[in-house]
Amino acid sequence: MSAPQLPAEPEAGRRSRLVFLIPLLLFGGLALLFLIGLYQGDASKVPSALIGKPAPAITLAPLEGLQRDGRPVPSFGMDDLRGRGTIVNVFASWCAPCRVEHPFLVALSEAPAVKAGRVALLGMNYKDEPENARRFLGALGNPFSAVGTDSAGRAAIEWGVYGVPETFVIGPDGRILEKHVGPIDGAAASRLLARATAGK
Numbered sequence: 001m002s003a004p005q006l007p008a009e010p011e012a013g014r015r016s017r018l019v020f021l022i023p024l025l026l027f028g029g030l031a032l033l034f035l036i037g038l039y040q041g042d043a044s045k046v047p048s049a050l051i052g053k054p055a056p057a058i059t060l061a062p063l064e065g066l067q068r069d070g071r072p073v074p075s076f077g078m079d080d081l082r083g084r085g086t087i088v089n090v091f092a093s094w095c096a097p098c099r100v101e102h103p104f105l106v107a108l109s110e111a112p113a114v115k116a117g118r119v120a121l122l123g124m125n126y127k128d129e130p131e132n133a134r135r136f137l138g139a140l141g142n143p144f145s146a147v148g149t150d151s152a153g154r155a156a157i158e159w160g161v162y163g164v165p166e167t168f169v170i171g172p173d174g175r176i177l178e179k180h181v182g183p184i185d186g187a188a189a190s191r192l193l194a195r196a197t198a199g200k
Contacts, residue, residue, distance in 0.1 A: 049160065050176045055081050055088075055168070056158040060148025064130045068142060076122050076146040078174070085113075085196030086120040086170040089144070090156060092128045093136035095164045101183035102140045108189045109143035119196045123147040126156050126164050169195045 050056070055078070062075035080086070089105060091098040105121070113119040123144035125133045130149065137147075150156050159168065162181060169178040169192050178195050180188055 051179065052175060052177075054174050055170050055176050056155075058148070058150075058155045058158065060124065060150060060155060063125055063133055063137075063147045063149050066134050066137065066142070066147055073142070073144070074146045075148040076120075077148075080120065080122065080146060081170045082172060082174045084118055084120060084172055085199045086122060087192055087196050088122045088124055088168045088170060090124045090126050090150075090159075090161055090164050090166045090168075092126045092164045093132040094128065095126075097183040098136075098165045099140065101165055101185070102143075104184050104186055104189045105143040106141045107186075108193060111193055113193065113197050119193065120145055124155065125149045126161070127151060127153050167192060172199045 057078055059077060060075045063073065066073040081088075087108070091102075108114060109121050111119070114121050121144055123146070125147055127150070133147075133149070137144075148155075160179075165183055167180040167184055167188075168176055169180075171177045177200065178192065180192060184192065
């Protein structure tokens, strides 16, 4: 006695299964393209609409109580972003990657071009409590010649900051030359310094 035959799947049933699979296949293809792009590109070099454009105007208050060599550390404004190459680092005491990159910023502050004043190294303290920021810089060292506070995060929004840390290179004409997202390491510090020194 032969086994009972199952009825053939209706044509409509096969079509509905295909319609269900098409969105899954499209999603899988897009996810694969995204992953390929993520691993092939340098995530630290995020394209920014501000590259090549003047740095957005900022007015930042100094970090209250921060001193260097017995004198208050000033803030910085638009005039400080012109006339020489400038590196602006956006940091916060509550940011774990900021602690990872900090020794490289301290080393950067000892570079001959920075020590001689040909390149300025400035800090933008993002959404931080003043006492926490002072403690952070006191414990790890203050590499910055000027530190401005962005307690509300408005300046960072204007600059297109995604999160901290981020580092910008500004040319002598006040235009943004490069943006580095995430903590810098020795190679990134050298690259940013070279770009700031060249000024283009």
